[in-house]
Amino acid sequence: MSYSILINGARRTADVDANMPLLWVLRDVLDLKGSKFGCGAGLCGACVVHLDGKPVRSCQLPVSGVGQAAVTTIEGIGDTPLGKRIQSAWLDVDVVQCGYCQGGQIMSAAALLATTPHPTDQDIDAAMSGNICRCNTYLRIRAAIKKAAAMRSADQGSL
Amino acid sequence: MAAHPTSNARPDMNAFVASRRTFLKAGLAAGGGLLLEFALPAMPRAAAATTSAPGDALLGAYVRIAPSGAVTILSKNPEIGQGIKTMLPMLIAEELDVDWDQVHIEQAPLDAEKFGRQYAGGSQATPLNWDPLRRVGAAGRQMLITAAASSWGVPAAECRTESGRVYHGASGRSAGYGQLASKAASLPVPDLKSVKLKDPRNFKIIGHSKPGVDSPLVVTGKPLFGIDVTRPGMLYAVFQKCPVFGGKVVKANTDAIRSLPGVRHAFVVKGGRDPQGLVDGVAIVADTWWTAEKAREKLEVAWDEGPTATQSSAGYAETAVQLGKVAPAVSLRSDGDAKSALARAARVVEAAYSYPFLPHLSMEPQNCTAHVHDGKAELWAPTQNPGPGAQLVAATLGIADSDVVVHMTRCGGGFGRRLRNDFMAEAAWIAKTVGVPVKLLWNRTDDIQHDFYRPAGFHFFKAGLDANGGLTALTDHFVTFGNGRQVAASAGMGAEEFPAQRVENLHYGMSLIPLGVPTGPLRAPGSNALAFVFQSFLDELAHAAGRDPVEFRLSLLDKPAPTSSRGGDARTFDAGRMRAVLKLVADKAGWAKQVRSRGTGMGVAFYFSHLGYFAEVAQVTVARSGEVKLDKVWVAADVGSQIINPINAENQVQGAVLDGIGAALGQTITIERGRVVQANFDSVQPLRIDQAAPVEVHFLATDHPPTGLGEPALPPAIPALCNAIFAATGKRVRQLPIDTGDLKWT
Numbered sequence: 001m002s003y004s005i006l007i008n009g010a011r012r013t014a015d016v017d018a019n020m021p022l023l024w025v026l027r028d029v030l031d032l033k034g035s036k037f038g039c040g041a042g043l044c045g046a047c048v049v050h051l052d053g054k055p056v057r058s059c060q061l062p063v064s065g066v067g068q069a070a071v072t073t074i075e076g077i078g079d080t081p082l083g084k085r086i087q088s089a090w091l092d093v094d095v096v097q098c099g100y101c102q103g104g105q106i107m108s109a110a111a112l113l114a115t116t117p118h119p120t121d122q123d124i125d126a127a128m129s130g131n132i133c134r135c136n137t138y139l140r141i142r143a144a145i146k147k148a149a150a151m152r153s154a155d156q157g158s159l
Numbered sequence: 160m161a162a163h164p165t166s167n168a169r170p171d172m173n174a175f176v177a178s179r180r181t182f183l184k185a186g187l188a189a190g191g192g193l194l195l196e197f198a199l200p201a202m203p204r205a206a207a208a209t210t211s212a213p214g215d216a217l218l219g220a221y222v223r224i225a226p227s228g229a230v231t232i233l234s235k236n237p238e239i240g241q242g243i244k245t246m247l248p249m250l251i252a253e254e255l256d257v258d259w260d261q262v263h264i265e266q267a268p269l270d271a272e273k274f275g276r277q278y279a280g281g282s283q284a285t286p287l288n289w290d291p292l293r294r295v296g297a298a299g300r301q302m303l304i305t306a307a308a309s310s311w312g313v314p315a316a317e318c319r320t321e322s323g324r325v326y327h328g329a330s331g332r333s334a335g336y337g338q339l340a341s342k343a344a345s346l347p348v349p350d351l352k353s354v355k356l357k358d359p360r361n362f363k364i365i366g367h368s369k370p371g372v373d374s375p376l377v378v379t380g381k382p383l384f385g386i387d388v389t390r391p392g393m394l395y396a397v398f399q400k401c402p403v404f405g406g407k408v409v410k411a412n413t414d415a416i417r418s419l420p421g422v423r424h425a426f427v428v429k430g431g432r433d434p435q436g437l438v439d440g441v442a443i444v445a446d447t448w449w450t451a452e453k454a455r456e457k458l459e460v461a462w463d464e465g466p467t468a469t470q471s472s473a474g475y476a477e478t479a480v481q482l483g484k485v486a487p488a489v490s491l492r493s494d495g496d497a498k499s500a501l502a503r504a505a506r507v508v509e510a511a512y513s514y515p516f517l518p519h520l521s522m523e524p525q526n527c528t529a530h531v532h533d534g535k536a537e538l539w540a541p542t543q544n545p546g547p548g549a550q551l552v553a554a555t556l557g558i559a560d561s562d563v564v565v566h567m568t569r570c571g572g573g574f575g576r577r578l579r580n581d582f583m584a585e586a587a588w589i590a591k592t593v594g595v596p597v598k599l600l601w602n603r604t605d606d607i608q609h610d611f612y613r614p615a616g617f618h619f620f621k622a623g624l625d626a627n628g629g630l631t632a633l634t635d636h637f638v639t640f641g642n643g644r645q646v647a648a649s650a651g652m653g654a655e656e657f658p659a660q661r662v663e664n665l666h667y668g669m670s671l672i673p674l675g676v677p678t679g680p681l682r683a684p685g686s687n688a689l690a691f692v693f694q695s696f697l698d699e700l701a702h703a704a705g706r707d708p709v710e711f712r713l714s715l716l717d718k719p720a721p722t723s724s725r726g727g728d729a730r731t732f733d734a735g736r737m738r739a740v741l742k743l744v745a746d747k748a749g750w751a752k753q754v755r756s757r758g759t760g761m762g763v764a765f766y767f768s769h770l771g772y773f774a775e776v777a778q779v780t781v782a783r784s785g786e787v788k789l790d791k792v793w794v795a796a797d798v799g800s801q802i803i804n805p806i807n808a809e810n811q812v813q814g815a816v817l818d819g820i821g822a823a824l825g826q827t828i829t830i831e832r833g834r835v836v837q838a839n840f841d842s843v844q845p846l847r848i849d850q851a852a853p854v855e856v857h858f859l860a861t862d863h864p865p866t867g868l869g870e871p872a873l874p875p876a877i878p879a880l881c882n883a884i885f886a887a888t889g890k891r892v893r894q895l896p897i898d899t900g901d902l903k904w905t
Contacts, residue, residue: 017421017450024449028395033387034380036571038522039603040452043840046522074380087378094370094806097814098240099377100522100571106378125849132840134522134572135240136817138851140810 003063007032008076016063023047023058026073034074034103038132045131046100048107049073055111074103082152083110089148097135105131109145118149222255222299228323228337230257233267235274236284237543238373239573241869242807243284245372247292249803253364254296254357256320257336264372269545269565277567279543280578280680282769282867285803289865297354299343306343307334359801368806373569385541385568388528390596394423395448396589397455398599400440400609401462403833404675405432407439409461416443416458421450424593425458428585434611434677437555437584444593448600467675467833472615475830476513478672479617479638483511487636487668489644492654495664497621500632504623508703512620512692514895516828517613517681518837520845523571524606527586530596535562540583541570548580552587574818575680579611607843608835611679612828614640614650618692623664628704630715632664640678641671648677649684655732656689657767658697661718676830682818683870686768690874691823691881691895694764698882699891708763708882709745713738732767736797740859741765741774744795747857748776758782758904759790760886764878771871772797775816777879781887785902787824789852792816792879794872799865802858812872813854819876821846827896 002015007030014029026032026049035058038046042057049058050072077083086109096102105128112119112127119127124142133141223231232248248264269277300320307325308315311332318327326333359365376383401407408427416425422445430438441460445451482488501507528539529552536556542548542565549563556563570577586599601609616639623632640647652669659665681687701711716734745751745763753761758781765774778790794812802808825844829836837843881892888904 016447019453020447020449024447028447028449031389032380033382033384036384036522037386037524037600039840041603041839041841044522074378078379090378091370091374094368094374094810096240096371096374096377097242097810098238098522098570098572099371099374100384102377103380129847129849132522132845132847134520134574134845136814136821136846136851137810138817138846138848139813139854141848142851 001064003066005063005066005071006068007071008073008079014063018064019062021059022049022061022063022066022071025063026058032073032075036100036103038101043132044101044104045108046104048104048131050077050107050111053111053114055108074107077107077110080110082113082148085151086110086113086144086148089144089151093140093144093147095137095140095144097137101131101133105133105141109141109148113145113149113152117152119145222251222295224336224340226337226340228261228335229263230255230261230323230336231263231265233265235267235277237277237279237545237567237570237573238266239279239543239570239577241279241284241811242371242804243279245369245807246804247284247288249364249369250288250292251296253362254293255299257323259364259369261323266567269549269567271546276546278546278578279570279573280575282771282869282871285865285867286770289803291351293356294351294354297356298349298351301349301354302343302346303336303339305346306339310334310339310342365803366801366805369804370806383569384523384571385528385539386523386526386571386600388539388568388598390528390530393528393596393598394444394446394593395451396442396444396586396597396599397448397451397602398428398440398442398585398589398605399455399458399460400438400605401460401464402608402835403462403464404434404467404677405438405465406468407463407465408441409463411441411458411460413441416454419454419457421446422454425454426592428588435579435581436551437581437588440585442589442592444589444597448598452602464833470675470830470833472515472830475615475640475672476617479513482638482670482672483617483619483636488670489668491637491652491667491669492659493666494660494662495632497632497634497664497666500664501621501623501634504631505626506624506703508620508622508624508700510620510696510699510891510893512618512695512893514616514688514691515826516615516676516678516830517822517826518607518610518828518843519572519574519576519681520607520843521570521572521574521576524601524603525576525582526598526600527582528596528598529583529586529590531556531587531591532594534558535564536587536591537564537566538583538587539566539568540580541568541577542580542583543570543573543575543577544580548583551580551584555584556587556591574682575684576610579679581609603840604838607828607837607839610828611648611677613681613684613687614647614674614678616640616650616688616692618696620696622696622700624700624704628706630658630662630700630704633658633662634666635668637667637669639669639671640674642673644671646671647674649680650678651685652689657693658715661715675833682815683768683873686766686870686874687819687822687877690764690766690768691877694766694875694878695881695892698762698764698878698885702885709741709750712741712763712765716741733772736772736861736863737765737767737774739861740772740795740797743857743859744774744776744793747795747855748778748793750776755886758887760883760888762879762882762884762886764875764882766871766874768874769869769871770798770866771868773871773875775872775875775879777876777883779880779883779887781884781902781904783904785899785904787884787897787899787902789820789850789880791852792820792854792876794854794856795859796856796872797859797861797863798868798871799863800860801865802860803865808858808868809856811868812856815870815872816854816876817846817851819873820880821850823877823880823895823897824850825896
């Protein structure tokens, strides 16, 4: 069946089985490799994308469930000021080790900061505990989220 | 064993050093400019498994300088998250004397003739490359100076370099490297041994933090990993193996599978006995990976499960307890007379320790893309060990080594799992069968249930203390795994294991339990288990002796041990270096001033592995329910004179410490009926962010060559945690993973 999906601001078409998870449509049909396969069971967060700004596990979402929602992936999040700040903070802090999970981490962080501009450690833990980093870069993930939050404050001229 | 765990990926370092004849070739790069190739021609043939693709002839561990002055440096080893793609070029760029932002870095191809062995393992890249790669850079700099001096008719000795330019002070002349590169390339190459290296005080790149060179691509989701590879006309494969290790296919409903929509091929693969190569299974090849994966749900296979089906973790534990009651089958070390000394001791402490099988859980599941045609194989593989992988593919397909090309991709974690290349053999075989490019991808259950596990182990200790709290005797009966007299991979222990040679009467013995489960190196192999066992038992002894755990350890390190080389390593374990980091970490953690209260405690441990000296203090808070909360870890480390890339060094240490904590808190692999019980991240848990506590890292610079950081921070983290739990609760953790149900207190 043919699905027309709004992805990172562009309309894309995929002729696939209705049950095919969005992750595999993105990766293997539309050649967007940034969303990663880690567990296939919604346990690791490597596949997180946004659906109308809300974080979802794309490995658990059938393509038929996307509907008219706007999909944002790690390839597109940098087009938003918030996403760009987070990516920049990730680089400043040098979070990355292997990097495999970091797309999902950034997508979860972007969803957190969109609703909680100045998160506490507890806010960060609650929002990010669904994302596994097997290299254990968690201390730097926390630092980068706080840095991105502070950059927003600086942009706005307030703290 | 601590410093040299069993691994087929580990070259014999002594042989390596003895046979190493570095030389440098210079020539004109394609497009003009200086090309420096650094080569290790005497490397064992075992590593020379492939040839470059057409057009790759000029690529090597080289420096290429374009007429514009842009510098390209190749990084030779696989990147698995250890930061090597950034660090190795830093060594060359420093001595070449170029600015880091002038440098472009590329992954080198697999080419043993140019690079020697290219692998990620044993934290060895730093000690093996610190000197040779700086000399490559220095030789290039010298040639550029010579080119400039001869152009200007001035003595080379009057010239200096800075930021990619050669200067002659007296005449005020200068020229950029880009202008000089063509002429420099025509000059004879200086003797690498005689090139002048910088005074470390003048380093501008080494010792200065350089963020990961690929990180901008990572954070924007660019395709970098093995799983991201696509080839024209590519199909996708899954490979179902027998859940029981060593099981064989009797029959499978491949005809029915082949008739499913989107499925192109389904066939039985007959493999061999070695789990490091191709084993029996059923391949399903489809238009998308998800289609192949869904088809697997309909797959019905009759297996001949074979002899391992009778094995279980419970059975191993029962056998271990029985073996622990009798004398060890093999003596590893015997000093003095431990039996008599125990009989004379004022106090005898006995304890049994054990730890489980562990998986690697690299975030990127095992995968490989292969195209086999016309008797040649081309593979794109996230592997830590591409040379042996290429050889395995050649042997599996029955083609020449020279007909296999392996492209190294970035690896989504390694931790030792990708030192084995079984997934490459599978991809190659499936691709050969179907004739078009195929991407084989394992699902998470495949990954957890077909690993090469950190072996479980059991230690039965006795120790004697004299009336003054001195340690007079110690015995360990190590019950581990192996078949016949062959110890399973990564399941051994060295005769030098600390506190050997520091206890007058000491006996280490070993007995083996037959094992059908594949084992292999996991980050800090051997050490990641032995540190827990020995540093925990030493803690017990300190408390039994009524002595401070830091003071007790320092007193053992103070004892003279004139021949204490460790684990077959040529370099001597230097107790003075360990004393220094132990004192430093105690100071930084405020050990002497700690406030003791029920439910909160500090624990200390040290360990020497991979040439690194690490002492760590953990502080925990244990709730009355037994729930463990890590408050903080302090680390003091001596890895020599120079931290090459500080920002990554700290990241590696913090990650390794938390990796150890995560394994101790949440990970076990259970064998039942010859198969693994755990299947995904719900039943075997890596650490998550809400469990991560600050890790404060202190490097102590000493006058020794720099050594690696991927592994040695991990081993002491586990006993530091367990010893802290004892301090908080009075409950001794003698079995991993930590069972918080055992830690309740009132």
